[in-house]
Amino acid sequence: MKLSIIIPVFNEASTIKQIITKVKTQPLKSVIKEIIVIDDASSDGTTKILRSLSGITKVFQKTNQGKGAAIRAGIKKAQGEYILIQDADLEYDPADIPLLLEPVLTKKAVIVYGSRFLGPHKNMLFWHMLGNNLLTLLTNLFYDTTLSDMEVGYKLFPKKLYQSLNLIENRFGFEPEITSKILKQGLRIYEVPISYTGREFHEGKKITWRDGIVAFFLLLKYRLVD
DSSP states (O other): EEEEEEEESSTTTTTHHHHHHHHOOOOOOEEEEEEEEEEEESSSSHHHHHHOOOOEEEEHHHOOOOOOHHHHHHHOOSSSSEEEESSSSSSGGGHHEEEEEEHHTSSOOSSSSEEESSSSSSSOOOOHHHHHHHHHHHHHHHTTTTOTTOSSSEEEEHHHHHHHOOOOOOOHHHHHHHHHHHHHOOOOOEEEEEBBBOGGGGGGGOOOOHHHHHHHHHHHHHHHOO
16 A cells, blocks of 8 residues: 655744654555655745755645645645645654554554544643544534544545545644545544644644634534535
8 A cells, every 4th residue: 555644834843854754764564655745835944954855745835825725735746545644743653653554454444533532642731622622522413423533633544535525624624624524425434542742832833722713613514514
């Protein structure tokens, strides 16, 4: 199986080289991997670092458009049968990639999400935890499922499935949109525990309570829209 690992990045000069090295050196049995990094018009030196690196596919956005738009740009370049989203900030550990792949390789599942709440994790801010739990609860209510972590960044899915979903959200709305559209097709998501080391705002964390409100309305929108 060929796996395309998509890394959207915006202003992560302090971590981008390290995360790419970790992904490159992570051994994956029976899997050929390609790494596609999308620089979403960074202004902190990330672009210069990326230009100096080899062995990866690079996409440079001219303007900052958001995570969802960056992922779409990366998947346009992807040659793999499967897509894995990898954040660039070290909150998610590439050592967990084999855990996400195992259910696919053993044909237990087609779509796999990591779960920050099932595995070992650094305690996150209370309001972030509450927001995550509320959005996951709404997802479960709207789509009759039992996810534990809808907003998780680690998502593994077939490229053909992605192409059928017609995703349009540009920013952090990618997470509720893709989950809503997957579940609306009657597909089930397989979860595996992953480790998680969340950042604080002073360390560069970008998602805020405003993104949580947007996610709520997107869950409702995609539940009601045919």
